[in-house]
Amino acid sequence: MSSHTKYSEQLDEDIVLRVQRGDRSAFDFLVIKYQHKIIQLVNRYVKDPSEAQDVAQETFIKAYRALGNFRGDSAFYTWLYRIAINTAKNYLVSRSRRSSDYQVDIQDAEALENAPQLQGMETPERLLLNQEIIDTIKIAIDKLPEEMRTAIMLREFEGMSYEEIAEAMDCPVGTVRSRIFRAREAIDNKLNPLLEHGDF
């Protein structure tokens, strides 16, 4: 286990303990930390982004209700991901029951993952906007200074830690930290005009 994963798991344990001892607002930290990852995961089952966010919200509420029984036998995120997958599958099954005459057995939830007619709720406008954003990001990356581009690509595509990137680029860790941050800022600035008008 890397020290970064260890820090992350320690943080989760600390927050879970706070919630279990009555600090309900500490649960917000877990939501902030995992919201995007859970939405991404649910989105693999529920393609409509708005519905995916509703299912992700339901996931967190279920997690809060079950947190009293969480004893840390597995990592918190593994436990949370399991709840998210079950919630998404149940959602697909209940939706298919609502939208069709035939009954789908709950055991067939796995099969629904590969049923695009039940998942694909994306509108052409949304698909177009998504493509525009992806193109903008690619152009922004191409325009980055080489050191920044290399740093962000090693991080995002290779999953390297700052320390590993520093070693590969032969520079201090602080420089890597700064380059990755500046690369993100540059991309974000290019996206601003699109996001202000887009329906996200």
Added chain:
Amino acid sequence: MPEDLNQKISQFLDNELDHVQALNLLKKVQLQSELQDKLNRYEAISHAMRTDIFLLTKADFSKKISQQIQKEPVYLLPQHKAFKPSHKQIAVAASIAIVAVIAGHSMNDPDQYPKTALAVQVAQNQLPEQPANSAGYANQAAQDPLNKRINDYLQAHNSSVYTNGEADFQRFARVTAYSHK
């Protein structure tokens, strides 16, 4: 928005903050919606770079959950402290148990009585020199009315059942006086 906080968000996203720094940042993000928007956008950019899907978390996502959680009951689970006795504690407990068993046997074994009497006699011999009569004790008792009453009681009950007429025990009981203040 302070740039160093945005940089911290970037580090947080990459799991490059330690436990304490991450918790401090989360507290700030919880209170400042601009920081939360920034975190959402960095995460969306990162995801888009890897998957070609841009998925931006709604700004009010965590707020809605927080509002719903406020309606839920609060957990008040007790701290779980598993009792794990050390080897030292186990050894001490075992020693006490053994001593208790041996002592119990020796008290119940009638063959041990002569030894007990002998032990009492030895103990008496080791006692400091007693006054020839109990006048000293009487004087001391007179100074404290409570001690006097207790001494009177002991004198009146010096043939109590627990001495059971044993000569050595009776003699031992007769010299007994309560003189503690």
